[in-house]
Amino acid sequence: MMNEGKQKILEAARATIIEHGIQGTTLRGIAKKAGFSTGAIYHYYNSKEAILYDVMDEGLGEIRRIATVSIEDKKEAREIIQEIFDGMQDRLKKDAESRLQFYLAHEAMLGNVELQNKFKEKYEDWINRVEAIFVRAYGVERGPSTRAVAAWTMAAIDGMVLQTLLNVQVVESEHTNRILEYLLQDGFTHFFKIIGNEQR
Amino acid sequence: MMNEGKQKILEAARATIIEHGIQGTTLRGIAKKAGFSTGAIYHYYNSKEAILYDVMDEGLGEIRRIATVSIEDKKEAREIIQEIFDGMQDRLKKDAESRLQFYLAHEAMLGNVELQNKFKEKYEDWINRVEAIFVRAYGVERGPSTRAVAAWTMAAIDGMVLQTLLNVQVVESEHTNRILEYLLQDGFTHFFKIIGNEQR
Amino acid sequence: MMNEGKQKILEAARATIIEHGIQGTTLRGIAKKAGFSTGAIYHYYNSKEAILYDVMDEGLGEIRRIATVSIEDKKEAREIIQEIFDGMQDRLKKDAESRLQFYLAHEAMLGNVELQNKFKEKYEDWINRVEAIFVRAYGVERGPSTRAVAAWTMAAIDGMVLQTLLNVQVVESEHTNRILEYLLQDGFTHFFKIIGNEQR
Amino acid sequence: MMNEGKQKILEAARATIIEHGIQGTTLRGIAKKAGFSTGAIYHYYNSKEAILYDVMDEGLGEIRRIATVSIEDKKEAREIIQEIFDGMQDRLKKDAESRLQFYLAHEAMLGNVELQNKFKEKYEDWINRVEAIFVRAYGVERGPSTRAVAAWTMAAIDGMVLQTLLNVQVVESEHTNRILEYLLQDGFTHFFKIIGNEQR
DNA sequence: GATGAATGAGTTTTCATTCAT
């Protein structure tokens, strides 16, 4: 079926991009990895660009799936925090996907508006989830400040992923993890207390 | 002089990269923007790669200059913190340079080991500065934890810059700035207290 | 039946050629327009060339049908001339068919000998008819000169059709039609008189 | 110089088109015939289409030059007519150029508006010349009718060229030439007399 | 018979690099 071939091509394209970067990704390479002839690719996609677009699309979809912590869960604060931590840990490990993300970010910066919108969507979704968790876990009221804290949290994770991908091992992950744990358990509690007071 | 031509070429290359991305950067384009003929470029550089290498080199050097807060300064904690904040604000605004940074990061991820080392150097430098400031400003003892906090701080800034470059305006900068200010003034104070206790 | 499918394909091919030219005509395009799958085409024709050949064959066949004035008709000169005039008018209007003709002519010029022979046949047929009509209508004797006049007449019609297809509207058709009418009624009469005298 | 290369390419393109038709013309072929590498072509032209466009442009320009009979000439009627006749003869012989013309006509029919305009221009120019000559040679007054006769004259020439290019040798050129001569000497004289009378 | 996915040779196009002037 059409979709099966598309899937193969997308998978091959994703793998090639991660391996060689977008510049190093040629149709020939994708075709070879997908087990197709060059021409066959054009049954599924009209241009290289179209393939890359779909890779981006799926790549960002993937991210959404990574956000495993559901807003609807009825769990204890402690438990939720553990899940966030695990989710973050998880993301720090998924090299390949993260790398793809940064490639896409790169592309988006080049002025690909559609991709920028996808990123906006994704960030909004993710920040919403984080905010909702904060609200329930720390008993704080939703407001611009909780949203901003959520945005900073996302930012910190992204930045740490970047450091990891860059092989910048300035600090042992053991320590960065402990800081994260402290933050989630006590840091935010105190933090939201301060913010809560200041807001009034 | 040799260096004058090199500088022109580098400037043109940087501008072209920011405008069209690394893929979209051709020698011809650089030559045109620099006001040289295609052939003339080869008097200054032996290959396109050599130019890109220097762009990266200078690009990352630039970052170091952005870190205006010197370790040796003998200022009040309050003042130092304000400087950090301003420095961060500043970086959030320098679109072009930041963009170049992310392109380079992209390239480094592709396995460019030399570039990775440059990034490592840069991060170590910067994290050192931030850590030193924390030590002085919050009166905490230097240790793996302060280093980890510094790394997370850097990560958060990087992540926020990324969101800015992606045009993801999920939260008004007014609010993210306030959170940053709170963090620097009260958050870290409390934070280092907890960590200090836990560390024992 | 085989022929039904062939007819559909031929019709689709003709339409596609008129729309996109011979270069722009792809098997896929023909198949789609004919409502067949790409592969199905090969049940009717062994190659694209075979299809084009049949299009040419039918295309030129069509022209023969356009020559409605039969040699055997026993009509008055006046009446015959009117018929010629109407036939020419007709041809000037049949854009699509004429266009196809010129495409085929184009192809024939490229050295397609078979097609050249078809054209020769067609012209011979047509010139014969026109000559026969001249003989009867103007009472002139058949000879190299009458044949040459017939050839020129055909040429003039072809050339005027070309001007029409090229959207060259240098002269209003009202005037070109009047000239044609004069020619048929008086011009040729006088003309053949002169030629008749000179021939002796 | 730039133009020298362009000229070589154009010449090679024209020759290739005449030899193989527009479809059979590949960049590789042009490059080879012009004595360039494939890549070199792109110094002069940004696309194959651009080359073809210039070929067309020059091709139609050529035609204008073929129209050697100048409107301003102060010659005897007899002499002028001879010139027309020679010019026509000439055109009937210039196989290559005429062939190119028909290729261009073909292209124009496909909807190339720019090319259509060029053709219009060319026909207007030519018909103007022929009309002017008629006016002087036959002492007839300029009007829609003389213009229409000029258009028909052009059409007849075009059509006869077409027959020649198609290798349709239905009539020996000896006879067609004689008819043309008669036409120019007596035919038109009588013809314009009739038309002149009718017009009143 | 019919389908449409697959082939692969051929086409246009790009671009870092070279080199005669």
Place this chain on the structure above:
DNA sequence: AATGAATGAAAACTCATTCAT
């Protein structure tokens, strides 16, 4: 030093034709 025309290998893309289902 400087020019920019030229190179050629490699890229994206097209399409008539084949073939397993």
